[in-house]
Amino acid sequence: MKQKIPVTIKLHHGVSETDTNVYERFKEDMERELFANIMELAAFNQTKAAKILGISRGMFRYRLEELFEDYYLQRKRHYDE
DSSP states (O other): OOOOOOOOOOOSSOOOTTOSOHHHHHHHHHHHHHHHHHHHHTTTOHHHHHHHHTSOHHHHHHHHHHHTHHHHHHHHHHHHO
């Protein structure tokens, strides 16, 4: 059974008329929300989440690290200790 994922996109940064990269920030914010929702839907199974999105697991992990850098840096520090 297919599940509908409610998505609400909000820019995490303020926008002014002098901004020149609002579209790029919006795309990143949208992708961050999408990945977070898909991870939850896939019960935090990265392989399953990648399959849902139709991308390779490697690409999925790469984008996760790019989008959620703070989380991965904190997690890496925990394992390095």
